[in-house]
Amino acid sequence: MSGSTQAAATGPRLYDRTAELAAVTRLSARAGAGAGGALFVTGDPGEGRTALLARAAHDFPGSAHRIAAPAHRGAWSGVRALCAALAPHASAGRRALRLARGEDGVTAAVDGLTGGLPVLICLDDLHLWDAHSRAALTTAWREPGPRSGGTAWLVSAARHHRVPEVPEAETVRLGRLSRDGARALLGDLCAVPPPAGLAERLLDAAAGHPGVLAAAVRRLAAGPAHGSVPPSRPLVDGAVLAEVYGGLVDGLPVDSRRLLAVVALAGRGPEGSQALSPGPEVFQAYEVTLGAVLATARETRTSVEPLDGLITDGLLCRRGDTLRFEDPFLGRAALASAPASWYAGNERADASDRTLPAQPAPPPLSVPVARPPAPVDPALVRSEGHRADRLGPPASVRALAPVVRGRSQLVRGLAALGGGPVMEAHEVLLQAAELLGEREPAEASDARFLAMEAAWAGGDVAACLAALGSGTVPRGTEGDFVEGMRAALTVRLDQARSALARVVAGDGGQDDPRLLLRAGSAALVLGDTVAASRIHARALARARAEHRTALVPRALEHLAYAELRAGRYSRAARAAREGLRAAELTGQCNIAAHQHAVLALVASVAGDGPTVTEHAGRALDTALPHGLVQAATLAEWALSRAEFGRGLAAQAAARLAPLVRPGPRGGHFALRMLVVPCFVEAAVASGRRAEARVAAEEYAVWAVQGIDGSAPAQLARCRALLARGEEPAYWFGEAVRRHDSCGNDFERARTLLAYGTWLRRRRRPGDARGPLSDALVTFERAAADGWAEHARSELRATGGTTGGVTDPAALGRLTPQQQRIARLVAGGATNREVADRLTLSPRTVDHHLRSVFARLGIRSRVELPAVVGLWDARREPDTGVPARHARA
Template sequence: MSGATHPAGGPRLYDRTAELAAVARLSTRAAAGRGGVLFVTGNPGEGRTALLSRAAYDFPGTAYRVAAPHHRGPWSAARALFTELAPTPAAGRRALRLARSEGGLVRAVATLAAEGEAVLICVDDLHLWDAHSRAALAAAWQEAGGRGYGRPGRVGWLVSAARHHRFPEVPGAETVRLGRLTTSGARALLGDLCTGVAPASPVGERLLDEAAGHPGVLAAAVRRLTAPQLAGALPLPRPAVDDTVLAEVYGGLLERLPAASRRLLATVAVVALAGRTGADGASTVASGVGGPGGSVPAGARGARAPAEPLEGLIADGLLRRRRGGTVGFEDPFLGRAALASARQSWRGRTRAPGPSGGPAEVLSAGGPATGSTPAADRPAAGAALARGEGHRADRLGASAAVRALSPVALGRAQLVRGLAALAGGPVMYAHEALLQAAELLRGRAPTEASDARFLAMEAAWAGGDVEACLAALDGGEDVGGLERDFADGLSAALTVRLDDARTALTRVVAGEGDADDPRLLLRAGAAALVLGDTAAAARIHARALVRARAEHRTALLPHALEQLAYAELRAGRYSRAARAAREGLRTAEATGQHNVAAHQHAVLALVASVEGDGTAVTEHAGRALATAGPHGLVQAATLAEWALARAELGRGLAAQAAARLLPLVRPGPRGGHFALRMLVVPCFVETAVAAGRDAEARDAAEEYAAWAALGVDGPAQAQLARCRALLAEGEASAYWFREAVRRHDSCGNDFERARTLLAYGTWLRRRRRPGDARGPLRDALVTFERAAAGGWAEHARSELRATGGTSGGTTDPAALRELTPQQQRIVRLVARGATNQEVADHLSLSPRTVDHHLRGVFARLGIRSRVELPGVVDGWDAGREVPASAAGRRPGR
């Protein structure tokens, strides 16, 4: 802590002209009474603390500097802040109590700041503050920023945090990012560091070369050298920037990361040094994460799964995703520091017999940092990597590094490569890499081998390759329990051994009650979908989403939302599917999971085709296909093409829609996704019949009949009856339509029931039976409107008008007599503004019964919503009053 207004001396900064200009703007605003917030971010050792010290020194008013306290309990940082600001301990305690109230931190600071005097508060290392204090600060800044910092006075905030920390959204706040020094700036810093001894020219050039413009690394490297070494009388360490230097600069950051993240950074660093370079010259490694729509995320426990640490590191900015599904280090020194940390950890342990499975396994096998390159070349390779010159590091020792890696190290490298293609690259490449990883890790790291196999299955599922799915599920002898049940059940389902599949998958679904891990819940939800239980699938996936949010597992959220959207889609709840898909799209794009984003676009395209929004269909389907094509996402492509066909059918382009759907319902490598092919058939039959392609429609319907008999999809029997009604003639069609409606009543998918009613009403109207057609069409219209299916509702409304009926507005007063007394009572209560629950309480009914009656009333009266009921009731009452008064008149009066 330093509460001094002016430090004894101002620190000298190098190449920070833009940053100091931003500080000057903040000081000017504070002096003018407007206040403000300036965020400063940078990697370890890049000078965040030095910038804050210089700002405090230059500030014309009172400046306070507050660092993160060593103790990180709740409100510990806020307590340290007010201890620094308060003139007495009692005042500090009062301010802390005020800060704990909602939005109270601004007022608390105002009570301590000198009246009328500008104040600068320099907050260092915000990422190390406790969550309570950070939240209070964010609320204070947002409150003040929302009103332009006009109050509480002349307070400016200069806040620093590590590069991976995410600052809160604050209106009007400015952010500056520190970076490397220029050659001239680094040379000036070196001169100031070497006080009393001017470094020999070769020594200085080597230090500048290896430090690559990083001020903290340069300073740490100079501090460990003796005067003779600086003068060139004694040789420098090789390399000058070695493990000790990197540990000094990056050790604190790495120590605060979870063990899984540290291990993953070390693995990526090994592959980056040993592998080929990216197009931009920076060392890269193919890596990433993703999940197929409708597939099962791998990993029995979140701590085991490598996907989440990788996505977390990308989201935090420690790694960055590049084009082509590659990942590299945002700061190349971090990779070397991760390797150094892993080596140090290994040296401090006694090596146990057999493979360890730890990060040091990568290094003990003779990786690039432990002997894979010739001794003379290792320093140069490290310096080349630090500067981002991957071509030099590759020439100096990549092939030797690869040859020296152990099977576990190679397996982990393949696992990292496969994860990336699963997130943002070709999924069948991911499948091959992940299978190789599983083989390399089998028997040596069984947990990771199991994860790799399930991830390979995900990749194959997204690519629509049944054989590849089976290959990934086969040979997983390392798994047991529900993992084994899931693998066996899914294999049985893919090979149409449904009795075996039901037995195994039912155990997986039943096990969700004891599961708290969201990955286990997602697996149980996927099993429910395979069994055709969409209600259970939606419930379980929603629970998985809640758990993922509660545990702050950001990387898992896109997968949970993708699965939930797909379950809602299968259940016919399109508005819910859209809500989940929109949130899933935001989280997928935020974490760089481009393949998941493509699937969410496909879901949104299908929803838009139901809503009748042709523009949205084209946009979302186009974005889904733009990724699905080059990455081999057959599932996303199938959904997108299906959406485009439904939009074409809505515009009356039946022939075009049938031509688009025909490949999707055919088996084989050029067909649609194996898990969606049969689901598309009812839509194809409808379009094919409308386009006059009856023979192809019959062939598809017969295959669909065999599939529906398996009982793996609830609405299948009802939709099969609808297909037969469309293909039949005369009264046979009427029979099958009535049979379809009957079967729909027990399967729970109201949207598909409405589609059948619409088709039935249209069939009746075209056979000149308008009176019979109005009932089914009105019921279909009400259901479509309740489901926000605007396109289908307009179609039903048009058909209803063609019968001479009405879809709203005036209602025949005689229709009141067609309602039951119970329905009339419900109508009058709802017309007065009562909710379904209030009506149920008044009439001793259940809300579900009230809803059922209202649906029948809407269909009978030809109205769209409860909003129209008051006008209908007023019309009825007026109609009864007119005859009564007329009957009371005497002739001649």
């Protein structure tokens, strides 16, 4: 599209763009008044986004600049192009670039280059800009600051690109031209008016698309004379569409491009010509069944893995079991790019069936359990390992009323959700919802939400959406939850926020624990971990007060996860241990697996390798056969963190790589972005910088969504790890500054440890001691023994002191478990005897004992009695109790 230029001498003529030009006029008026603002323009290829920007730049009374997307999409390339276009000298551009990437950001850089005067900045093709620049620009638009003056931003993007949500910003969508507008454009395109018949054919074929009409005219001008065009020849053929849509289609990954062509090919129908035939009928958005697409994909050996991404980007529309192109020109362009062998039918293959992948989604949540339904005959709910549902209910059950059958299926589904394969539970619960239907709407609604919870645990976004349904959204809180989750699951977070915020705000009037759990889940989607913990704690209290024994483990599961997301690991461990006991007592092994995974993650924070291995192994023992993708991902994440803490960076990176990969062979769709910072750190340490950079680019886009409060700080840490030269110092400083406002002390300590390590390796030991000492103190407070030992060794390498490791008072900083072990060993007990006494394994005792040695600065157990004795001697005056009577 347009290059980086000043406004042209004459502005382009536009057709049927009255509303769009009015929006530009309003933006210009705000700039002239010193208020500034932003206007987003979206549209399909060839619909005139660049022409509108050129016209706006021409009409603007002050200084106007148009900047195209850089040819190379490297980090910060867009901000570089912006600064170069605004700066009169190269040195000014370099200074502005440093400022734009600093604390004040793009706003300060633009103000410095424009002097605060009214200016219009037209950014073309935002979807082609690099992620770093888009994130910086979004921040500037959302928080312009007091010095933004009269800067107006006119930004164009492809229709399938989600423009950022900016307060008071307008968004206009370019559409097709009216018949009169297209006729006026045709008159300007042709030096000699075409014959009336040919003109009408051109207008019909282009269907109001200005770019297609212009390309068709150019192709005619290069071909035969106007009057000799055969009536059977399509005026808009593959060559015309390739000229207009080629940039979009060719810019897609190969697998995505092939899959678009498969959908178009399957949609041609039995006649085989619908998508290619001339005439106005081709502009009806045709539909194709998902089964036909899968069959065509098998025949052409095409992967269907990119399908959800194409739907999320808006290139395809899915409604139930049908797919459609909202823009048939795109379908025809995709079809024109298909290999010629597809039409000959000689590329058939016996490709195996492929399942559709899950798409990226918001942070993990769970959906509340239903109130137990009315009692039913036990004979109706009996099953063998929750697998009898595959064969359907027996004849005696089918003869009963739908409500009784529905309740029977609901009980079966609850049993499978608590202790069986979760995707089987999903299917049974959907059957229950269908049977209950309008007869028992409350129970039917509970069944659907339980089905969604099962699909969420199984990592299947399509199944989650199927459980929510595609019909009319009910009113009230339930409707808000359905609307918000539909938007969140299809990655329309800006639309999800308002609906889910109403759900969270309404929790105060709820007493039903299942509705409170629903509100807490909505809070997690919004990234409000404080509200999520508070609401889930209330749900737990209500479940206990109502003696709903089966619901208590699920409430504790939700509470443990909310505390984990908030970085309150000791609280998460307490809730998980209690939830584990409750789940085991009620036979809900799936919930127990999730609690084991949470405990494994908490242990990975403490650096307790044996405990991580134990809990992660138990979680995976259930998660793998039952399809619990969420629990399995958490367990693998915990194992990788423990490996990295032991210095096994390559092993940790290899374990994390599948978890951050999209698609069905990766981890849980809702955990991908949460895992990325760990992967980047391990990948950089093991030499996999290219993979780390790709993951960090995607994380940069996600971090600005406001889903995770610590994401901006962890993004800065990722950039520091990937940077070269002296640039890491800036990013480490940015990360620490951002950590100070997000409240996760453990992640802040990890950043300080990485910063101190970098400073030591740059031979700056004096500068390194401060961050390393701060990290050590935080790790010790969190009882993160493995991380503390790492920080201690780095601090020793700088020549600094680790503080008090030979002081007997250090015994008081041990965890209660470590103090008990230290006292028993000091009294002469062996590891086996300590294990029997404290109901631990000898391996766990050995691990804790090594941590005790490291904390106290001693080398063997023979030194323990002296340290314990000195510590007790210091305590005696304070307690008034003889040391020999002190309890371990």
